[in-house]
Amino acid sequence: MQSNLIDFTDKTVLVTGGSSGIGRATALAFAKHGANVAIGDMNETAAQETTDLIKSQGGKSLFLKTNVAQSSDVKALIEKTIQSFGGLDCAFNNAGVFHPPLMINELDEATFDRVISVDLKGVFLCLKYELQHMRKTGRGAIVNTASIAGLQPEAGAAAYVAAKHGVIGLTKTAAIENAHLGIRVNALAPGWVRTPMTKEWEENQEFNEKLRAAAPMHRGAEPEEMTGMVLYLCSDAASYVSGQTFVVDGAQTIRGLLPIEVEEPAQAQRRNDARQFQPTPPTH
Numbered sequence: 001m002q003s004n005l006i007d008f009t010d011k012t013v014l015v016t017g018g019s020s021g022i023g024r025a026t027a028l029a030f031a032k033h034g035a036n037v038a039i040g041d042m043n044e045t046a047a048q049e050t051t052d053l054i055k056s057q058g059g060k061s062l063f064l065k066t067n068v069a070q071s072s073d074v075k076a077l078i079e080k081t082i083q084s085f086g087g088l089d090c091a092f093n094n095a096g097v098f099h100p101p102l103m104i105n106e107l108d109e110a111t112f113d114r115v116i117s118v119d120l121k122g123v124f125l126c127l128k129y130e131l132q133h134m135r136k137t138g139r140g141a142i143v144n145t146a147s148i149a150g151l152q153p154e155a156g157a158a159a160y161v162a163a164k165h166g167v168i169g170l171t172k173t174a175a176i177e178n179a180h181l182g183i184r185v186n187a188l189a190p191g192w193v194r195t196p197m198t199k200e201w202e203e204n205q206e207f208n209e210k211l212r213a214a215a216p217m218h219r220g221a222e223p224e225e226m227t228g229m230v231l232y233l234c235s236d237a238a239s240y241v242s243g244q245t246f247v248v249d250g251a252q253t254i255r256g257l258l259p260i261e262v263e264e265p266a267q268a269q270r271r272n273d274a275r276q277f278q279p280t281p282p283t284h
Contacts, residue, residue: 191249
C-alpha cells in the first residue's frame, strides 16, 4: 500500500462553486496536496481570488466563468480544463444556491426552477461531461455536494430539499453505471456550515441561537472541516468506495427529540470531575 494516499501531485481536479465557502476551502486543499485546480463559478472576482491564492502558494490553477445550469458553459469548462492540464482526474461538483424560507404553498415557480436548475441540473450536466472524458481514460473520482437536506425534510426549503434528494439519486446512478470502469462517484452531505450562503441566518441573533441550541456541537462547521472528506473520497485511500453519501454534520442528523443543553466547557469539566469522584463507602 502506498505510504501517502492523500496525494494529488500531477493530478487535475475540477471544482465548481470555488469562489467561496466549501468550494474555495476544498480547492485550496487540493492545491496544497499537489493538484492542478480548475474552478468554475459565476462570481468572477471571488473565483479569481481563489485562483490567485493557489498560484501565490506555488500551485497551478485556472478559472472560467461558468453557469452550471447551461450545458455549453459546463462543456467549455471541462474542455478548457483538459486542454490546459492534459486531463481530468477528479471533480467536486459543488456549485449551489438556496432560497428564502417559504412553504410549498408560498414558493413561486421561478424560485423553484432556479434552485433545481443550479443544484440538480447543474450536477447532472457536470457529471455528463466529466464522465464522457473519464470513461475514455478508465479512471476518475467525483464528489457531488448534497446536504443533510437530501436525507431528511426541512420545512420551508422544498426546492432545496428536492434538489439535494435528486443529487443523491444521481450520485448512486452514476456510481452503478461506471463502477466497472474504475470510476467512483460519491456525495458529501454537509450539515450547517458557516459560508456566505448561511451568513444571513447567522447574523439573525434569534435564529443563530436556535441553530446553536439544535446543533449537538453548538456551532456550525467551518468550510475547512468539509475538505478532509472530499479529498479522502477523491484519493486512492477510497479506491473501493463508490455510490455512498457521507454525512459531515457534527451529529446533527442523529440527535433525539429532546433539546440539547448548551453547556460551557468549564461547566462540563466540573460535571465530569464530580462524576469521577466516587467516595469510598465506610466499612463496619
